[in-house]
Amino acid sequence: MQWEIVIGLEVHTQLSTRSKIFSGAATAFGAAPNAQACAVDIALPGVLPVLNRGAVERAIRLGLAVGAKINSPSIFARKNYFYPDLPKGYQISQYELPVVAGGSVKIIQIDSNGNECEKTIRLTRAHLEEDAGKSLHEDFQGMTGIDLNRAGTPLLEIVSEPDMRSSAEAVAFAKTLHSLVRWIDICDGNMQEGSFRCDANVSVRPLGADKLGTRCEIKNLNSFRFLEKAIDYEARRQMEILEDGGTIRQETRLYDSDKNETRTMRSKEDAQDYRYFPDPDLLPLEISEDWIERVRAMLPQLPEAKRSSYMAAYGLSAYDAGALTATREMADYFENTVKLLPAQAKLCANWIMGEVSGHLHKEVLDIAQCPVSPAQLAGLLLRISDGIVSGKTAKDVFDAMWRGECDGNADIIIESKGLKQISDAGEIEQLIAGILAANPQQVADYRNGKERAFNSLVGQAMKATKGKANPAQVNEVLKKKLTE
Amino acid sequence: MRQHGFGIHPPLFYDLSRLANAMLNSSLKQLSTLLAAKKISSVELTGEFLKRVKALNPDYNAFITIDEKISLAQAQTADAMIASGQAQPLTGIPIAQKDIFCTKGWLTTCGSKMLSNFVSPYDAGVIERFNAAGAVNIGKTNMDEFAMGSSNETSFYGPVKNPWDITAVPGGSSGGSACAVAARMAPAATGTDTGGSIRQPAALCGISGIKPTYGLVSRYGMIAFASSLDQGGPMAKSAEDLALMLNVMTGFDTRDSTSLQRASEDYMRDLAKPLQGLRIGLPKEYFVAGMSADVARAVEAAITEYRRLGAETVEVSLPNTKLSIPVYYVLAPAEASSNLSRFDGVRYGHRAPEYTNLNDMYQKSRAQGFGAEVKRRILIGTYVLSHGYYDAYYIQAQKLRRLIAQDFAAAFAQCDIIMGPTTPTTAFALGEKSGNPVQMYLSDTYTIATNLAGLPGMSIPAGFGDNNRPVGLHIIGNYFTEAQMLNVAHQYQQVTDWHIRMPDKLIT
Numbered sequence: 001m002q003w004e005i006v007i008g009l010e011v012h013t014q015l016s017t018r019s020k021i022f023s024g025a026a027t028a029f030g031a032a033p034n035a036q037a038c039a040v041d042i043a044l045p046g047v048l049p050v051l052n053r054g055a056v057e058r059a060i061r062l063g064l065a066v067g068a069k070i071n072s073p074s075i076f077a078r079k080n081y082f083y084p085d086l087p088k089g090y091q092i093s094q095y096e097l098p099v100v101a102g103g104s105v106k107i108i109q110i111d112s113n114g115n116e117c118e119k120t121i122r123l124t125r126a127h128l129e130e131d132a133g134k135s136l137h138e139d140f141q142g143m144t145g146i147d148l149n150r151a152g153t154p155l156l157e158i159v160s161e162p163d164m165r166s167s168a169e170a171v172a173f174a175k176t177l178h179s180l181v182r183w184i185d186i187c188d189g190n191m192q193e194g195s196f197r198c199d200a201n202v203s204v205r206p207l208g209a210d211k212l213g214t215r216c217e218i219k220n221l222n223s224f225r226f227l228e229k230a231i232d233y234e235a236r237r238q239m240e241i242l243e244d245g246g247t248i249r250q251e252t253r254l255y256d257s258d259k260n261e262t263r264t265m266r267s268k269e270d271a272q273d274y275r276y277f278p279d280p281d282l283l284p285l286e287i288s289e290d291w292i293e294r295v296r297a298m299l300p301q302l303p304e305a306k307r308s309s310y311m312a313a314y315g316l317s318a319y320d321a322g323a324l325t326a327t328r329e330m331a332d333y334f335e336n337t338v339k340l341l342p343a344q345a346k347l348c349a350n351w352i353m354g355e356v357s358g359h360l361h362k363e364v365l366d367i368a369q370c371p372v373s374p375a376q377l378a379g380l381l382l383r384i385s386d387g388i389v390s391g392k393t394a395k396d397v398f399d400a401m402w403r404g405e406c407d408g409n410a411d412i413i414i415e416s417k418g419l420k421q422i423s424d425a426g427e428i429e430q431l432i433a434g435i436l437a438a439n440p441q442q443v444a445d446y447r448n449g450k451e452r453a454f455n456s457l458v459g460q461a462m463k464a465t466k467g468k469a470n471p472a473q474v475n476e477v478l479k480k481k482l483t484e
Numbered sequence: 485m486r487q488h489g490f491g492i493h494p495p496l497f498y499d500l501s502r503l504a505n506a507m508l509n510s511s512l513k514q515l516s517t518l519l520a521a522k523k524i525s526s527v528e529l530t531g532e533f534l535k536r537v538k539a540l541n542p543d544y545n546a547f548i549t550i551d552e553k554i555s556l557a558q559a560q561t562a563d564a565m566i567a568s569g570q571a572q573p574l575t576g577i578p579i580a581q582k583d584i585f586c587t588k589g590w591l592t593t594c595g596s597k598m599l600s601n602f603v604s605p606y607d608a609g610v611i612e613r614f615n616a617a618g619a620v621n622i623g624k625t626n627m628d629e630f631a632m633g634s635s636n637e638t639s640f641y642g643p644v645k646n647p648w649d650i651t652a653v654p655g656g657s658s659g660g661s662a663c664a665v666a667a668r669m670a671p672a673a674t675g676t677d678t679g680g681s682i683r684q685p686a687a688l689c690g691i692s693g694i695k696p697t698y699g700l701v702s703r704y705g706m707i708a709f710a711s712s713l714d715q716g717g718p719m720a721k722s723a724e725d726l727a728l729m730l731n732v733m734t735g736f737d738t739r740d741s742t743s744l745q746r747a748s749e750d751y752m753r754d755l756a757k758p759l760q761g762l763r764i765g766l767p768k769e770y771f772v773a774g775m776s777a778d779v780a781r782a783v784e785a786a787i788t789e790y791r792r793l794g795a796e797t798v799e800v801s802l803p804n805t806k807l808s809i810p811v812y813y814v815l816a817p818a819e820a821s822s823n824l825s826r827f828d829g830v831r832y833g834h835r836a837p838e839y840t841n842l843n844d845m846y847q848k849s850r851a852q853g854f855g856a857e858v859k860r861r862i863l864i865g866t867y868v869l870s871h872g873y874y875d876a877y878y879i880q881a882q883k884l885r886r887l888i889a890q891d892f893a894a895a896f897a898q899c900d901i902i903m904g905p906t907t908p909t910t911a912f913a914l915g916e917k918s919g920n921p922v923q924m925y926l927s928d929t930y931t932i933a934t935n936l937a938g939l940p941g942m943s944i945p946a947g948f949g950d951n952n953r954p955v956g957l958h959i960i961g962n963y964f965t966e967a968q969m970l971n972v973a974h975q976y977q978q979v980t981d982w983h984i985r986m987p988d989k990l991i992t
Contacts (some may be wrong), residue, residue, distance in 0.1 A: 046604075046707045080822050275821075
């Protein structure tokens with residue numbers, strides 16, 4: 001049977017406020033246990049929550065960026081359950097009337113035929129809530145330690161509709177969202193520190209069926225790779241059960257990355273009744289039009305708009321334009337480079353996505369930490385475009401620039417290493433004449449129809465000039481001479 | 485403090501030569517004048533009241549904690565303030581604090597075994613205000629456990645006795661505060677009122693008490709029972725004293741999101757206004773079945789007195805009054821069930837000495853730490869919030885709550901103030917209703933609606949019923965009309981002396 005996988009994601013983004021969502025304690029990562037837990041965070045008797053405006057503003061920012069409705073009033077609700085790292089015995093979250101309702105995100109993928117395809121993933125909602133603390137099971141023999149530093153950290157839970165049909169789409173959506181929340185500066189996106197974590201709702205159904213299958217929720221996937229593998233494993237598991245005539249139990253599952261499998265955490269029957277009700281300590285949140293407009297005015301141009309403008313202005317493909325708008329820093333880098341070389345946008349794009357990104361990736365650096373500045377890169381690309389160096393030689397020059405040689409000045413590196421390309425027509429004619437004279441056999445082979453002999457002659461010419469001969473000219477002159 | 489068997493008539497071991505009976509009945513303003521004139525120091529005044537507390541408390545059990553050292557140190561600070569000319573109206577005056585207000589360095593139990601080991605590391609907003617005013621904390625008063633009760637019998641620290649009759653309850657939940665003021669162990673006290681917990685004990689103990697408009701007094705540091713209903717307020721002998729207390733207690737607090745940001749008021753400002761033309765609304769639903777004859781007589785006499793003062797009366801209707809108790813006993817337990825979840829034995833408070841795993845620890849700690857009434861309300865609240873019942877109970881109750889508030893809005897279109905009995909009967913006997921929760925809940929029949937509507941409500945002494953137990957007159961005002969309510973009460977207290985009467989046996 002042909003199966004269709006249906007995926008919806010719930011993404012918890014930790015908002016980048018300095019203080020917690022309902023208290024004044026700091027949110028910084030890595031402090032000594034309970035050093036950042038104040039009276040409100042540890043839920044002393046009598047303490048009360050006070051909403052952090054910065055958290056609300058960040059939620060509005062996301063809402064505007066995904067074209068959602070901003071609810072006013074918006075209601076905070078208590079989600080009641082007992083756990084030692086949940087100090088109040090309830091989590092303040094939102095149930096009915098979240099700050100953000102609806103909206104959508106566009107993802108771009110390359111399909112198996114190499115074609116770009118764009119898809120819109122609808123969002124259900126995004127709501128504000130507080131994070132819980134952490135239970136520490138190691139280090140304490142027969143006991144559990146509780147660290148409440150994280151308790152009260154603001155989260156925006158972004159919930160999608162079940163619009164994704166493959167793990168690749170889910171990853172593309174998660175990456176697009178990850179890039180968006182950093183773009184609009186509401187979340188640092190640090191997945192190791194748990195600032196961006198996904199729950200995936202996965203179900204399968206016979207291809208063409210209308211009705212959704214029974215879903216399982218996989219909790220706490222904190223990398224794109226785990227997201228992909230967990231979905232693939234889970235979809236396969238469900239298909240196997242159904243093909244064997246079984247039924248899927250609705251349940252919450254955990255992904256074990258060591259074993260690459262998901263396993264039951266709790267079934268729907270064990271699901272707790274959270275007894276949501278409006279938190280009487282927090283009045284309904286009114287968000288004025290005026291506030292929304294002020295937030296809108298402060299938003300940067302969004303990646304989608306930027307992507308379109310790159311496509312229109314520079315003739316870039318949607319995929320390339322998407323890669324260059326993955327982060328604001330990346331877009332800035334591209335724009336600062338292309339500004340100096342407006343006629344060579346495609347060359348700039350290729351180099352940034354190729355050499356620059358490759359080097360950054362290898363050294364685990366951010367584009368903001370790139371040792372080669374946009375101006376320096378433009379200096380090198382200028383020499384490619386005016387034929388001073390070949391693309392291949394330019395890579396060596398770039399390596400030298402990366403190492404900081406000659407203050408990253410491409411011209412000085414080319415000069416000092418003698419890498420300038422030989423483009424003088426007379427000089428090349430003379431070079432080719434010498435090569436042809438020295439290799440009568442290859443010349444004869446070529447003329448007898450052995451095309452490969454031509455490449456060998458090109459290679460000899462390049463070798464003789466240590467790669468400096470302009471390859472296009474070498475090709476042209478060789479062809480001319482051989483057909484004479 | 486647990487009570488000791490001193491018998492019916494408490495022996496008085498101390499010398500009242502300085503703190504004469506007259507001074508026991510002194511108003512806060514009079515005490516303030518004495519302090520300012522250096523006729524008495526705060527240390528002396530505090531010492532005298534402490535002596536009285538120590539003598540009377542074993543029989544009345546009004547206080548859970550007294551700490552002479554801290555109280556006298558605060559009195560010294562107050563004396564220094566007075567000496568340096570920084571005195572404010574309450575500087576140097578001993579005030580009893582309900583044990584629901586977190587008080588730094590003080591055991592703060594909320595009347596529960598659950599918090600019987602909890603020394604608060606911080607001060608409630610209200611406590612901060614009293615400290616800033618230079619008031620002296622004379623002790624933490626007994627109360628129904630987590631403010632759940634109308635008789636003070638649910639306290640882990642034992643019941644409080646009514647100073648008018650030691651076999652009767654003082655009311656609750658602020659029974660310790662009411663008793664402390666009625667027995668003149670403190671000139672004034674704080675209380676909190678979720679469904680009548682200031683007004684009902686004030687009525688039963690023959691003192692004055694006001695629950696302000698919801699949002700006027702900070703709830704920060706006031707241990708939550710039902711957040712949307714809880715409101716702190718003063719308990720004292722007279723309306724004038726209440727006004728002085730309110731001046732200190734009210735005000736915006738950024739730490740309480742339900743606190744109202746309003747210009748500060750002087751609640752003393754209108755006390756002297758004549759009542760000519762005041763329109764008193766008498767809800768017809770209040771004057772039918774349920775009220776005992778002696779209470780009805782006293783309330784009617786008070787209203788006659790008001791007519792003599794120039795007020796007129798109009799009949800108004802609060803048709804949804806009868807729904808107040810059912811609505812309240814859905815909403816208050818719902819909020820309480822969640823508010824009390826933090827008492828889990830993990831971070832502070834009672835933890836069972838032995839347990840086998842996490843759930844066992846939760847179950848045992850809470851089973852041991854909470855009393856029967858608290859458990860009952862947690863169960864009710866958990867039930868009404870549960871999946872499948874939420875719409876039928878919680879949502880329905882919220883809708884009715886709005887109707888109850890609309891009743892008052894309609895009534896206030898016809899009158900300036902509403903009056904009736906605070907309670908259907910005078911103080912009942914200890915043990916009389918403790919076995920019957922519904923009977924107990926009915927004693928808040930008249931007070932609960934104001935909490936549901938968020939309106940201010942007040943009780944002032946209006947005579948005595950059978951058995952010589954006090955009757956309270958209930959005064960309900962529109963939102964933010966506390967100054968007018970205090971004026972109405974004060975004018976009555978200018979022509980009556982109920983509020984300065986005290987039990988004969990406590991006069992030496």
